[in-house]
Amino acid sequence: MSSNAVAKGEHQLEIVSFSIGSQAFCLEISHVLEIRGWTPTTVLPHAPDYVKGLMNLRGTVLPVVDLSLRLGLGVTEPSARHVVIIVFTNGQTVGLLVEAVSDILTVSPEEMMAAPDVSGGELAGCIRGVFARDDELMRAIDLKTTLPFLATGEAG
């Protein structure tokens, strides 16, 4: 991020924030197509455990990922209250199962801080950085590393 060249306030990012357990995460809004309520998925064979299955989004078949499990924060037991964030990146559409969406915020890219490697495990590789907001840390999801089956076509 070449922060100096960009004057504050000129280049703003809109982010969607949501929580998993007690932690807050966020995604750039430009990646988000829509947010839908949870509906049961079709189980996929030979898939990594965090891939919940397939959902039908108006005729498009897309995989749904249990984001909590992917980040190493435990299995989500989905209910009708849970939501699926439909993200579009690299020409692929994927659903992310989360508990609830909290807010839409505006941040500037230079506010993002590199996440110090304390957590280790799954989480570390899936975070691009963090934003601090109202005493809370907003962990920015890195879709590329979080969804290894994207583009490369090889899943873990």
Added chain:
Amino acid sequence: MSALLDGFFEECGELLESVFEGLSALEADGGDQEAVNAVFRAVHSIKGGAGAFGLEALVAFSHVLENALDAFRSGAAQIGSKEVQLLYEAGDHLSDLVERAARGQVSGGEMPDLHRALEGICGAVDQEEDAGLDFQPLTLDILPLEPEPAAGFDIVFRPHATLFENGHEPALMLRELGELGAIDVVADLSALPTLDAGLAKTPVLGWQIGLESDCHRAQIAEVFEFAEGLCDLEIIARDAEGLKVEDPVTQSDIDRPEVVERAPARETIRVDLARVDRLINIVGELVISEAMLRQAMTEIPVAKYGPIEAAMGQFRQLSGQLQESVLAIRAQPVKGLFQRMSRIVREAAREAGKEARLVTHGSATEVDRTVVERLVDPLTHMIRNAVDHGLEDSDRRQASGKASTGTVTLSAVHRSGRVVIELQDDGGGIDRERVRQIAIDKGLVGESDELSDAEIDNLLFRPGFSTRSEVSNLSGRGVGMDVVKSEIQALGGRVSIHSEFGVGTTVTISLPLTLAVMEGMVVETAGEILVVPTTALRETFKASNAPLHALGAGGHVLNRRDGLVPVFDLGSALGFRTAPGEYGDHSLLLVETEAGRRVAFAVDRIRDQREVVIKGLQQNYQEIPGVAAATILGDGRIALIVDADQLAEPAVRGGAELYGGAGYVQ
């Protein structure tokens, strides 16, 4: 400008098609004037367009080619098989140049040798003309010489309604005839109705024309040139005494052969492919919502045979027809694909130092555009294989009493909802002993394995199998027929090979007509709904009635007249559950794979058989072993379409357990 340029390149594709079409006609009959003309016209059009866009390399080459063709056209140079080969090479080069130009490379890629060879053809003509020796006046085809000029002609001319619809005026034609000599016109009123019969809808007038002139018949025909096929025309030459000097030649006689040869030009429009695909998607959705509606209707009381049911039936029929018609838009003849292959044959034969030609049948057969596109690579590979491994060289062919030029036949035909493409060579056939030995050497089969001929032939499709010990320029890179097979399978197709030693080899590919829908058996197992493609399905039956025998721990075989068939639980093959020890209420699906392997899959219940819309998984996810694609059911749920061929392979089923399906047992 760029839109115009795109249009030009698209047109070039069509023009090149007619170039090669003409060349194959020339190959069959070197004296085919019309073929030379057709090639000439196409090359001329390419040159014209290229000139307008300043594509100099293209202009320069098409100019030389055009000159050479002109020499053939005028008869100044003769077309033999050598010349046809040269023209083929020129056509290939022309395609290359068009392709380069389409990529924005305006210059480069010239082939000076080819240039010179073509110039040689016109050059030879120039020299002859310069020398002025033995110069024979050439007859022009538009004015064929009459045996002897006639003193006059009797002409019967009776216009059809279409003549007037096309805006022609008989009076003008008669006036033009008058310029050829003294004419005597008598109107034929015999068909004229009486006034009380009302207005005539069809022309009732005809004319008998006597023409005193020593002109040629062709000059008269020229007057009626634009009325061809729009009238009855009879031209009879007579001598001074008024006697017929020849049998009447009627217009319909002249026209008939041409009508047979040329299919009527169909009107077409160019449409952006993305628009068609969007339409197909929407119609796919429509079919799904129709199914959803139908399902919802089963839950409310509707009068049997009532108006709602009738309307639903009609809706279903219409949406089905709509889908069929929309999918037909994407269909494309395999002609272009086949023409590309004729080039592959030429190149492969040149590189291998063999003589080969390609014969094609059924090039008008239509297949989905994507299928056509994705067939290019596997077909190329197969053809190279056929030329490199299949055909013998000329000496060996002659020694075994065959024509020195090998023939590769490529044919396409529609058969029961699929398109079958056959590649046949008249080469030496598969040397089964050698294939078997290589398979043993490579550890693909055991030394003592009993293999049928078909099984040996199918070894060619095994990964890592390549019979050539040296890596040739053409094939033998070790990525042989197994790649072909997997590519065909990815298209939902099947491939098989049949060979007769010393006579030749036939590879048969059977493909679905479209990638958008398929016929499938909807089954339930382990709480999931799955679709088994009917193409692989041979039979279904209840496990309770079947002659099932336990074999080993949890294993079962089905005892059938023609042998034992292993039974696998579909749910556990996909990792949904662990296999049940007993098959009681289960249903069995007997499937047969491409390779002829038979396996019975046990499922909990068979629901029904229906057409399903195929939704690929690669776009948003990735390939899954044992799963071909997904589909959306009437209630909006997603069902996986299983890849029966893959699941029947022990490696994939084993993989299912390795993947740790345990996490998915619900």
